[in-house]
Amino acid sequence: MKRALLSAMPLAFLLTAPLAAEPFLPVPEAVEQALVEHPRVTAARARLEAARARAEGQRKGSYEFTVQGSFTRRDVRNGAQFSEFDAQINRPLRLPGKARLDRTIAAHSTDVAENVAEDARHEVALLLAAHWFDWLSASAQARVDREAVANYEAALAAIERRKTMRDAAQLEVDRAQAALADARRTLEQSTGLAALARNRLSAQFPTLVLPETAPEVPLPAMAVARLSQLGDMVVANSHQVAAAKAESARTAAVADRAQADRIADPTVGLRLFSEFGGIEQGAGVVVSMPIGGGHRRAVADEADAGASAARADEQLARFEVIEEATTDVTEARFRIAAWQRSRESVVAQMAALEKLRRGQQLGEIDLADLLLGENLVHSAFRLEAEARVEAMRAITELRIDAHDLWLAD
Numbered sequence: 001m002k003r004a005l006l007s008a009m010p011l012a013f014l015l016t017a018p019l020a021a022e023p024f025l026p027v028p029e030a031v032e033q034a035l036v037e038h039p040r041v042t043a044a045r046a047r048l049e050a051a052r053a054r055a056e057g058q059r060k061g062s063y064e065f066t067v068q069g070s071f072t073r074r075d076v077r078n079g080a081q082f083s084e085f086d087a088q089i090n091r092p093l094r095l096p097g098k099a100r101l102d103r104t105i106a107a108h109s110t111d112v113a114e115n116v117a118e119d120a121r122h123e124v125a126l127l128l129a130a131h132w133f134d135w136l137s138a139s140a141q142a143r144v145d146r147e148a149v150a151n152y153e154a155a156l157a158a159i160e161r162r163k164t165m166r167d168a169a170q171l172e173v174d175r176a177q178a179a180l181a182d183a184r185r186t187l188e189q190s191t192g193l194a195a196l197a198r199n200r201l202s203a204q205f206p207t208l209v210l211p212e213t214a215p216e217v218p219l220p221a222m223a224v225a226r227l228s229q230l231g232d233m234v235v236a237n238s239h240q241v242a243a244a245k246a247e248s249a250r251t252a253a254v255a256d257r258a259q260a261d262r263i264a265d266p267t268v269g270l271r272l273f274s275e276f277g278g279i280e281q282g283a284g285v286v287v288s289m290p291i292g293g294g295h296r297r298a299v300a301d302e303a304d305a306g307a308s309a310a311r312a313d314e315q316l317a318r319f320e321v322i323e324e325a326t327t328d329v330t331e332a333r334f335r336i337a338a339w340q341r342s343r344e345s346v347v348a349q350m351a352a353l354e355k356l357r358r359g360q361q362l363g364e365i366d367l368a369d370l371l372l373g374e375n376l377v378h379s380a381f382r383l384e385a386e387a388r389v390e391a392m393r394a395i396t397e398l399r400i401d402a403h404d405l406w407l408a409d
Contacts, residue, residue: 024136024215024392026208031406034208035124044120051113055106061099063265066090074276082277088286090269098265101257108250115243118407122239125406126397128208131201133393138194139214140385145187148378152180155374159367172367179371183378220336220391227329233402234325235318244310244317251303251310258303264290328398335391342380342387349373349380 026034035041069087076082094102156176163173198210235241266289274281356373359365399405 024217025396025405026132028406030208031125031128034128034205035121035406037207038124038205040124041117041121044117048113048117052110055110058106058109059103061094061102063092063094066269080277082275082279084273084275084277086271086273088269088271090267090286090288092265092267095260095263095265098257098260101253101260104253105250105257108246108253111246112243112250115239115246119239119243122400122403122407125400128205128406129393129396129400131197131204133389133396135194135197135201135210136214136217137386137389137393138190138197140217140389141382142187142190142194144378144381144385145183145190148374148381149180149183149187151374152176152183155371156180175367175371179374217385217389217392220339220388220395222332222336222395224333227332227398230398230402230404231325231329233404234328234398235321237403238317238321241314241317241321244314248307248310248314251307255300255303255307258296258300262292262296262300264292264296324401328394328401332391332394332398335387335394339384339387339391342384346377346380346384349377353377 025031067087067089069085071083071085074082074084156173156179159173159176163170194214198214201208202210266287269286270283271286272283353373353376356365356370359369396405400407
């Protein structure tokens with residue numbers, strides 16, 4: 001038989017570029033454009049601008065001048081008629097300390113919105129990575145399957161030549177044809193899945209220009225110390241934690257503001273009037289002030305409870321991000337280890353296939369056993385490709401979560 005699957009299968013996983021080169025990822029400039037133009041990021045930025053406008057209104061406050069007036073025509077029975085008017089201008093005044101609290105609330109509100117916007121960008125980056133690696137994974141499987149089909153075709157041609165020389169039976173030809181048909185079916189499926197993954201990637205990120213063929217995935221290698229460092233960076237650079245911390249500070253300021261509002265702000269105004277056709281004129285100061293009661297106390301209690309809930313949410317956000325960091329590091333470690341075991345399996349299956357090939361050439365091994373060995377090597381290469389992609393996917397997601405890739409501050 002002609003050289004079998006092992007011999008023709010490219011050992012790309014042994015020759016792939018190192019991780020540091022990152023040729024398997026889209027260029028950073030293209031990623032930046034894809035992230036900025038994604039609707040989720042665009043919406044988050046718009047909400048950030050709205051939050052900034054609200055914060056500016058919070059700082060200035062709703063303390064505006066109010067003008068009111070009246071004009072009347074008085075008719076005294078059996079007497080004269082008189083024109084009278086009354087004019088008044090009023091403005092509420094913030095009591096001391098409330099303006100400072102309003103500025104604090106505004107600052108924290110903006111901080112919350114900025115971190116939420118950055119977290120939206122983070123989520124879109126993870127979405128891009130997920131679709132990108134789906135495409136790489138399916139394409140890697142298709143490459144392996146394509147090589148397998150080529151080798152089964154060569155094997156069938158060799159068997160058919162032997163049959164014409166009366167050195168092989170029709171049964172062997174039938175078995176080789178069946179193996180080739182099964183390999184072609186697998187190739188059709190993996191090719192279709194690769195096209196489907198590419199279409200999904202293009203649908204989510206239409207501005208991202210994709211190469212004609214998916215790049216090769218490099219060897220997944222990263223030192224344990226570096227993985228731990230990235231895990232620490234996930235927590236330190238988390239916008240989810242920063243947003244929860246800012247929200248906790250904001251609600252605490254809101255609670256302080258509600259407590260301060262139990263003493264209502266006074267309204268001070270200037271009043272001018274003219275009565276009896278100008279016979280009586282006057283000017284004065286007008287002061288009004290609500291007397292706080294149960295409603296203001298209930299509002300303050302509600303704000304205090306909201307602040308307590310926000311503090312708990314901040315703690316929960318920290319728990320979730322720590323869990324995320326631990327999960328990312330753990331997954332990266334076991335994915336790398338799984339790939340190493342799959343690589344060992346490929347080497348072992350290749351060695352076994354060499355022995356089967358020699359035995360078949362000597363007439364000691366049946367073709368069915370050789371085809372089974374070919375199939376096992378094919379499966380081993382498919383598993384290695386899948387494990388390699390999943391390991392690189394885990395490393396890449398860890399780097400994104402740590403803001404070491406695409407989101408560097």
